[in-house]
Amino acid sequence: MLVKNSPLFGPLLRTSCDLDNICLGDTIPEASEIYPNEQLELKILPTEAPILNVTEDLATLSLSGVGIFFLARDPFGQQIAQIPFFTIIELNIGMENGKKF
DSSP states (O other): OBBBOOOOTTGGGGGGGOTTOOOOOOHHHHHHHTTOOOEEEEEHHHHHEEEEEEESEEEEEEEEEEEEEEEOOOOOEEEEEEEEEEEEEEEOOOOEEEOOO
């Protein structure tokens, strides 16, 4: 769960922000219109088992899921949005001085 105290993602989980910052309200204007000046929390849930493939020089992780957004101030955790996602993460595996990195 990503919450407002998350150093990297907390500031992004706002529905409104000033011109010097980036937040969720910039990419989803409806969020800032319906819930102005709110802090959100995000729960990420997988919808299928992740798939990991490893070869000699590459590791690939496929993950599908859903991101569920909640108002941080709501003690009952009212869900305000749900966004499905699918991502593929590729990691190149190399050798240096006989060690993998």
